[in-house]
Amino acid sequence: MTTEPVLPRVRPEIAALPPYKQGKPAAPDGFKLSSNENPFEPLPGVVEAVRGAVTLNRYPDATAGRLRQALGERYGVEADEVIVGAGSVALIAAFIQAAAGHGDEVVYPWRSFEAYPGLVMVAGASSVQVPNLANGRHDLDAMAAAITDKTRIVIVCTPNNPTGPIVTSAEFADFVEKVPSDVMILLDEAYTEFVTDDDAVDGLAERVYESRPNIVVLRTFSKAYGLAALRVGYAIGHRRVLDAARATQIPLSVTAQAEEAALASLEYEPELRARVAEIAVRREALVTGLREAGWQVPDAQSNFVWLPTTDPSVAAAFEEAGLVVRPFPDGIRISVGEEASRERILDVARRLRA
Numbered sequence: 059m060t061t062e063p064v065l066p067r068v069r070p071e072i073a074a075l076p077p078y079k080q081g082k083p084a085a086p087d088g089f090k091l092s093s094n095e096n097p098f099e100p101l102p103g104v105v106e107a108v109r110g111a112v113t114l115n116r117y118p119d120a121t122a123g124r125l126r127q128a129l130g131e132r133y134g135v136e137a138d139e140v141i142v143g144a145g146s147v148a149l150i151a152a153f154i155q156a157a158a159g160h161g162d163e164v165v166y167p168w169r170s171f172e173a174y175p176g177l178v179m180v181a182g183a184s185s186v187q188v189p190n191l192a193n194g195r196h197d198l199d200a201m202a203a204a205i206t207d208k209t210r211i212v213i214v215c216t217p218n219n220p221t222g223p224i225v226t227s228a229e230f231a232d233f234v235e236k237v238p239s240d241v242m243i244l245l246d247e248a249y250t251e252f253v254t255d256d257d258a259v260d261g262l263a264e265r266v267y268e269s270r271p272n273i274v275v276l277r278t279f280s281k282a283y284g285l286a287a288l289r290v291g292y293a294i295g296h297r298r299v300l301d302a303a304r305a306t307q308i309p310l311s312v313t314a315q316a317e318e319a320a321l322a323s324l325e326y327e328p329e330l331r332a333r334v335a336e337i338a339v340r341r342e343a344l345v346t347g348l349r350e351a352g353w354q355v356p357d358a359q360s361n362f363v364w365l366p367t368t369d370p371s372v373a374a375a376f377e378e379a380g381l382v383v384r385p386f387p388d389g390i391r392i393s394v395g396e397e398a399s400r401e402r403i404l405d406v407a408r409r410l411r412a
């Protein structure tokens with residue numbers, strides 16, 4: 059008989075959390091379409107920039123100053139109105155830690171980014187999940203109505219991961235009017251570069267944080283820029299609001315290599331944009347094919363599509379075909395990847411509907 063060792067005590071709500079599960083790697087002839095990764099290899103210039111960052115014995119620049127400067131110039135803000143983190147998920151964590159603790163609430167749409175519930179719990183705060191509309195869009199009226207004097211943060215995710223639709227500029231402006239000015243709004247735009255709908259809110263182009271210092275816009279280099287492995291994202295907003303996240307952020311977590319890669323990516327913007335445009339074309343072809351096969355696919359404005367289903371055999375059928383997808387209790391998210399993956403997805407999708 060083996061006896062269980064006595065383990066150190068941790069917070070009960072943490073002990074109850076399931077550990078993070080990454081999508082399995084795909085078989086050699088399969089496709090990994092479970093993490094919304096960019097299917098393209100990095101641009102040669104970006105690889106060179108990383109190779110050039112060979113100082114490994116020194117800590118990186120703690121605030122990624124050159125990258126903040128470059129992003130500031132690009133978006134017409136001061137460098138201290140930009141914060142860089144080890145992926146935008148690290149920044150979301152830092153803002154939640156800074157604003158919401160025990161007894162406080164964070165309101166967000168559901169289903170949305172799977173990281174939100176865990177980040178709220180780790181901060182000791184409570185989640186208030188507002189169900190999406192049947193078409194996968196945020197129910198912004200219900201979200202506004204869910205705000206109480208306990209609310210410290212409300213998160214808007216556009217395009218929404220994993221359901222796909224955007225929030226429009228008009229909808230966002232209307233929503234912001236209903237949010238008390240002392241409640242932080244995190245506008246999570248992780249997929250904004252893939253958007254082709256002109257009505258979509260674009261927090262940086264519209265400078266939404268200017269008249270409303272409670273709004274913080276979050277972006278990442280992981281998705282459109284294809285730097286998921288390096289972990290680098292950023293947020294733009296009022297400098298004093300960002301100061302709160304600077305205080306809670308884990309110091310020195312953005313590596314020198316990540317900063318160099320991000321800087322180089324900004325230099326190769328046209329090449330990267332061409333790839334993003336290609337992914338948007340593939341996405342449209344995939345959505346059209348799935349709808350023709352009889353699936354109710356919500357509007358998709360990112361690099362993934364959402365198949366609403368509660369039937370566990372659907373995910374199994376994709377896996378058997380060598381397609382690693384991301385199953386959820388109420389649907390399946392499939393990333394837009396290699397061109398050759400589409401016919402295989404559509405074959406399975408048609409078979410399931412036949």
Ligand SMILES: *Cc1c(COP(=O)(O)O)cnc(C)c1O
Nearest residue numbers: 145146147171219248278280291
């Ligand atoms: C991928 C993603 C992020 C950030 O990812 P990082 O790799 O941490 O930058 C943020 N929000 C949503 C909704 C995402 O899907």
